[in-house]
Amino acid sequence: MDALHSFEVIRPKTVDEALAARIAHRHSRMIGGGTDLLVNIRRRIETPSVLIDTSDLTDLKTIEHGDTGLSIGASVRLFEVAEHPNIQHFYPAIAQAAGSIAGPTHRNMGTVGGNLCLDTRCIYYNQSEWWREANDHCLKTELGDMCHVAPKSKGVCFATYSGDLAPALMLFGAEIDLLGPDGERTVAMRDFYIGSSRQDGSKGDGINYMAIKPGEFVVRVRASSPGRLISGYDKIRIRRSIEYPVAGCAAALTRDDDTLTDIRIAFTGTNPRPVFLEGTADLAGSTLSDSVLEGIDNLCKDQLMSMKTTFTPGHYRRRVATQMAKRLVGQLFNAAG
Amino acid sequence: MPKKLVSLTLNGKQHDGVAPDNMLLLDYLREGLGLTGTKTGCDGGECGACTILVDGRAQLACLTLVAQVAGKSVETVEGLSSNGQLSDVQAGFHEKLGSQCGACTPGFVMATEALLRANTNPTDDDIRNALGSNICRCTGYIKIFDAVHHAAALRREEDPAPYPTVADQAA
Numbered sequence: 001m002d003a004l005h006s007f008e009v010i011r012p013k014t015v016d017e018a019l020a021a022r023i024a025h026r027h028s029r030m031i032g033g034g035t036d037l038l039v040n041i042r043r044r045i046e047t048p049s050v051l052i053d054t055s056d057l058t059d060l061k062t063i064e065h066g067d068t069g070l071s072i073g074a075s076v077r078l079f080e081v082a083e084h085p086n087i088q089h090f091y092p093a094i095a096q097a098a099g100s101i102a103g104p105t106h107r108n109m110g111t112v113g114g115n116l117c118l119d120t121r122c123i124y125y126n127q128s129e130w131w132r133e134a135n136d137h138c139l140k141t142e143l144g145d146m147c148h149v150a151p152k153s154k155g156v157c158f159a160t161y162s163g164d165l166a167p168a169l170m171l172f173g174a175e176i177d178l179l180g181p182d183g184e185r186t187v188a189m190r191d192f193y194i195g196s197s198r199q200d201g202s203k204g205d206g207i208n209y210m211a212i213k214p215g216e217f218v219v220r221v222r223a224s225s226p227g228r229l230i231s232g233y234d235k236i237r238i239r240r241s242i243e244y245p246v247a248g249c250a251a252a253l254t255r256d257d258d259t260l261t262d263i264r265i266a267f268t269g270t271n272p273r274p275v276f277l278e279g280t281a282d283l284a285g286s287t288l289s290d291s292v293l294e295g296i297d298n299l300c301k302d303q304l305m306s307m308k309t310t311f312t313p314g315h316y317r318r319r320v321a322t323q324m325a326k327r328l329v330g331q332l333f334n335a336a337g
Numbered sequence: 338m339p340k341k342l343v344s345l346t347l348n349g350k351q352h353d354g355v356a357p358d359n360m361l362l363l364d365y366l367r368e369g370l371g372l373t374g375t376k377t378g379c380d381g382g383e384c385g386a387c388t389i390l391v392d393g394r395a396q397l398a399c400l401t402l403v404a405q406v407a408g409k410s411v412e413t414v415e416g417l418s419s420n421g422q423l424s425d426v427q428a429g430f431h432e433k434l435g436s437q438c439g440a441c442t443p444g445f446v447m448a449t450e451a452l453l454r455a456n457t458n459p460t461d462d463d464i465r466n467a468l469g470s471n472i473c474r475c476t477g478y479i480k481i482f483d484a485v486h487h488a489a490a491l492r493r494e495e496d497p498a499p500y501p502t503v504a505d506q507a508a
Contacts (some may be wrong), residue, residue: 006359034405035397040383106397
């Protein structure tokens with residue numbers, strides 16, 4: 001790869017210092033583990049002038065678990081989430097999702113904040129500079145004006161969101177705490193990811209995939225108490241030991257005798273946003289029958305919009321995601337019985 | 338790009354050097370300090386050839402800036418052997434032929450070192466999980482499993498299992 005462009009690294013000791021640095025440098029990026037950002041910098045996909053290293057922010061390195069729920073700081077490393085006994089016990093989907101991210105070495109480096117803000121991915125985007133130049137660049141970089149995945153997309157980018165933590169956290173109604181020049185604010189995770197690519201008429205897409213304002217950064221993520229929900233996470237990838245998902249699925253349910261009383265499903269690796277499947281409430285109320293599975297099928301067909309942004313075709317990824325959801329729901333239903 | 342002072346613990350010794358903010362730890366080790374044991378592989382975090390230990394945990398030197406490890410403890414493969422004696426992990430890879438072309442070996446050795454510090458009696462699954470970020474295109478991994486088991490036995494100060502003979506394998 002090419003030499004890195006010139007930039008400055010700032011290592012603030014406190015959250016206040018981090019915010020001051022963020023305000024002082026408009027084109028800064030936060031860097032946690034750097035396992036995604038530094039690859040992009042090396043490929044000259046991004047050229048920030050300042051990197052703000054979050055590794056000394058001890059205030060953001062705590063995991064708190066209580067009756068009301070779970071709170072994970074943005075600088076917590078991914079292996080800590082995967083190995084945390086309370087998360088494994090009460091929120092297995094979150095622990096399993098964290099444990100499935102990339103490989104063990106990456107999990108030692110990567111942080112929760114970095115995984116939540118993971119850049120969307122596409123085969124026309126995550127390439128070296130000369131590759132992208134030879135291909136006339138693409139929409140998601142500043143130099144291009146066409147989406148190669150959907151040439152008639154009229155300015156909409158379809159790069160895929162691939163973070164594993166987001167769908168697992170969504171099962172538990174997670175909220176993200178952001179800190180910025182205007183102070184702290186909280187956004188529900190389902191409103192945080194806006195990359196609907198005009199599926200619902202809104203503005204977000206693979207380029208603008210997060211409802212984050214300039215100068216803001218993630219300080220922590222909070223999930224509500226699981227109650228009686230039992231949950232799990234599953235992921236298909238080309239190389240099982242280390243790879244972004246072909247598709248990832250998080251599911252949670254409650255079972256009373258033979259009745260499915262609550263069912264929640266969320267996906268990653270399919271759309272430019274993590275997808276919390278809408279309409280699953282209508283499937284609850286009976287046992288896990290073929291009609292429930294068919295219902296999941298129909299909701300997936302409606303809401304998953306995988307495009308040819310990875311090496312696997314879009315229709316294959318949608319079928320994989322759907323199948324994985326049905327399998328996971330079946331496994332959880334049996335485990336709860 | 339102006340250089341900055343960088344202080345860190347390198348292979349157990351205090352190290353003070355200078356490096357610009359945009360310098361990768363991999364380049365600093367190899368080109369700045371001549372510690373070429375840490376290999377450049379895919380250069381993008383996919384192969385694990387550049388695996389080093391930062392504060393005792395396996396990390397990738399190709400995706401780490403020097404500025405990020407200031408004040409931390411960095412260990413490379415050069416820090417393992419002492420007085421010309423191979424460490425137990427190196428001896429395991431040597432004895433069980435866990436290395437062929439050798440390009441991936443320092444990365445595997447460092448990842449194994451991190452594993453054995455936490456668990457001196459790893460199962461095959463523990464090894465598979467701990468070395469999941471490393472790729473070897475020569476050995477087919479079987480001999481790497483043997484090497485790690487051998488190294489673990491040395492770490493536990495037990496006699497390592499002898500090499501299975503052809504007759505053993507047939508039985």
